[in-house]
Amino acid sequence: MGVSRSLLKQPYNTIAYRLLIVLIWTQYTVLNFIKAVVERIPYIGSLSTIFIPVCIILATMAAMPWFLRRVRGSDVFFYWFFVLVVLISVCIHFNNRVFFKEDWFSILIASVPMYFVGTAFSFRTCSRDLFWCSAVGVVCVLVYRIYLLNSGAILEADDMDAAYKLLPSVMYLICYASVKKQKLYWAIAIAALPVLFIFGTRGPIICALVFFMILVFIDVTRTRNIKKFFLLFVVLSIILLVVANEALFLRIVSAVANVFERVGFSTRVFDFFISGNVLESKGREYLIENATEAIIRNPIIGYGFMGDRYLLGFYVHNIWLEVWCHFGIVAGTLLLIAMIGLVLFALIKSRHSRDFKFLLMLACLVFIKLSLSGSYVFEPYLYLMLGFSVAIIRKPRYFYRYRRNHYHHHRDSYYSEEKKYEEAFEDAFNSVEEFKEEG
Numbered sequence: 001m002g003v004s005r006s007l008l009k010q011p012y013n014t015i016a017y018r019l020l021i022v023l024i025w026t027q028y029t030v031l032n033f034i035k036a037v038v039e040r041i042p043y044i045g046s047l048s049t050i051f052i053p054v055c056i057i058l059a060t061m062a063a064m065p066w067f068l069r070r071v072r073g074s075d076v077f078f079y080w081f082f083v084l085v086v087l088i089s090v091c092i093h094f095n096n097r098v099f100f101k102e103d104w105f106s107i108l109i110a111s112v113p114m115y116f117v118g119t120a121f122s123f124r125t126c127s128r129d130l131f132w133c134s135a136v137g138v139v140c141v142l143v144y145r146i147y148l149l150n151s152g153a154i155l156e157a158d159d160m161d162a163a164y165k166l167l168p169s170v171m172y173l174i175c176y177a178s179v180k181k182q183k184l185y186w187a188i189a190i191a192a193l194p195v196l197f198i199f200g201t202r203g204p205i206i207c208a209l210v211f212f213m214i215l216v217f218i219d220v221t222r223t224r225n226i227k228k229f230f231l232l233f234v235v236l237s238i239i240l241l242v243v244a245n246e247a248l249f250l251r252i253v254s255a256v257a258n259v260f261e262r263v264g265f266s267t268r269v270f271d272f273f274i275s276g277n278v279l280e281s282k283g284r285e286y287l288i289e290n291a292t293e294a295i296i297r298n299p300i301i302g303y304g305f306m307g308d309r310y311l312l313g314f315y316v317h318n319i320w321l322e323v324w325c326h327f328g329i330v331a332g333t334l335l336l337i338a339m340i341g342l343v344l345f346a347l348i349k350s351r352h353s354r355d356f357k358f359l360l361m362l363a364c365l366v367f368i369k370l371s372l373s374g375s376y377v378f379e380p381y382l383y384l385m386l387g388f389s390v391a392i393i394r395k396p397r398y399f400y401r402y403r404r405n406h407y408h409h410h411r412d413s414y415y416s417e418e419k420k421y422e423e424a425f426e427d428a429f430n431s432v433e434e435f436k437e438e439g
Contacts, residue, residue, distance in 0.1 A: 010284070014066070014125060015383070016059060016062035016063035016065075016066065017066040017067075017120070017125070017126075018125060018126055018129050019059045019062070019063070019064040020059040020060055020062075020063045020117075021117075021121075021126045021129060021130065022058065022129055022130075022133055023052070023055050023059050024055050024056065024114075024117065024380075025133045025134070025137075025168070025169075026133045026136075026137055027052050027056070027135030028165035028166075029133075029136075029138075029140055029141055029165065029166060029169060030133065030136055030140050031052050031055075033050050033140050033144060033414060034051070035051050035052060037049075037068070037352045038051055038141070050088075066120060067116060067120050070119060070120040070391070071116050071119055071120055072119075075119050075249075075376045075387075075390070076114065076117060076138065078115065079112060079116070081113060082192065083108060083112075085305075086107075086108075086305050087102070089304045089305035089307055089326075090304065092304060093303060093304025093305070093307055093310075094309050095310045096303075096304050096307055096309065097219065098304060099306045099309040099310065100305070100306055103306075103377070103378060106378045107377055107378050110378070110380065111377075111378045111379065111380045111382075111383060112383050113383075114380040114381070114384040114387065115383040115384070115386055115387040116387060117384055117387060118383065118384040118385065118386060118387020118388035118389075118390070118391060119387040119388070119390055119391045120387075121384070121388050121391060122385070122393070123355050123358045124354065127179070127358075130172055130176070131172070131176045133169070134168075134169035134170070134172040135171050135173060135188060135192075136171075136175075137166065137169040138166065138173070138192045138195055139168050140355045141162070141166050142195050142198075144174040145205065151277055159199045159200065159201065159281065160201040160203070160373065162199055163196060163199035163200075163203070163204040164201075164369065164373070164374065165413070166195065166196065166199075166204070166205055167196065167204040168206055168222075168365060168367065168381065169192075169203075170189075170192045170193060170195065170196060170208050171207065171208055171361050171364070171365055172361065173185075173188055173189040173192050174193075174208065174211060174212050174215060174361075175211075175215070175358060175360075175361045176189070177189040178215040178216075178218075178219055178357055179354055179357055181219075183302075189212075193208060193209075193212070193294070196208060202372075203369060203373050204326050204369075205369060206372065207364060207365060207368045207369055208281075208429045210364055210368060211360070211361060211364040211365075212362070214360065214376065215357065215360075237401045240356045249287055274413055284317055287312055287316045287317055287318075288312065288316065288318060288321065290311070290312055291311070291312060291316040291318070291321045291324075291325055292321065293307060293321075294308075294311050294312075294323065294325060295324050295325055297327065298328070299324075299328060299329045299330075300328050300329070300330065301327075301328065301331075302325055302326050302328035302329075302331070302332065303325055304326060305326050306326070306359075306376075306377065307325055307326055308321075308322055308325045308326070311325070315374075315375040315377070317370060317372070317373050317375075318371060318372075319336075319367070319370035319375075319376045320336065320371070322375060322376060322377075323335055323336055323376065340385065342386065342389050342390070342393070343359070343363050343386075343389050345387065345389075345393060346359055346388070346389035346390075346392040346393050347359055347360060347363070347394055349393060349395075350392045350402065351366060355388075355392055358381050358388070359385065359388055359389065362381055362384060362385035362388065363385060365381055365387050366379065366381050370382070374409070383394040
């Protein structure tokens, strides 16, 4: 029996796509440091600003065969429909044009096309690459912060931008540890969590901790292991007792804050606990109050795409208010329901596969982060999440039904044998799909 031409090309396409994913995942961590090194090289240092974009463009061109086999016409229609809606909205609400002109590249070129990356994403193919990228990224960021301290630099008390750029790497280490179920990976994930505290901002810490607790709860309930149930109960009880004992809790927080202060890292997060203002949000109340009043004044059609920038001078730092401000309460609510429904349906369909945990990670990263900070307009992980949800939904029922049956019949050995069966089944599924495409 002959081997199809596309199967012979698959290794090259796979390597190109894996390289693209690595570049995208590390552009704000590892590649940033490589860029800083390139800046110091004579003659070519001035080219450092285009270093990362050029690498991503070249990798995208090399991975194009991978995308052509997985991206459909409806995906291209979605992208151009989004562009059309944005352009019409900007033309109608003329005052928003200046803000769109400033950010059009990061929206239409850097962020929304991540939807295509999501529709073509294969967690099995890229899982190990993302683990190493995340681990190296966390180490690079930590080493760089220590280097800055040793060089006499004074770090920002609230470096939110750096914290959110590191957050996907930390969350992925937690996701990978939950998938692999080995103590070494859990140790690496838990060791990476405290790195988020050095930036002095609460949002990324909340995202990582919520995702961590959800995964632990899912793993414990799925395995139905009495020992794990008891261990989880003991750990939660200890945490609750410490938090309930205010004096003990503040003493622990103060001790950790003193360690951070001696090293030179930010103690802003711990200061919120010590002062009792952990829920305080300086500067956000003004944006939220004014955005709410603006939505009430014009609840039907809203103020157009990026209209919150014109009204407030800045985005509102809340995805729900931002969407309502842009499209009105009716259309905005329908858009949010459609987006959440898409993700929930994909989570339910993939609940017995490894795709489930990666999608859950993206959902926690996107919805929790955008409820506290940032803007959906240029949030690349939002479009990656939507694309990956569509890719999961498109897979035929038997693709995930196999995993469900295998899970119920072999519950005790499911996780230890999952990788072997999943890889074999996905390879067979991809071969069949490619055979159909070739006619």
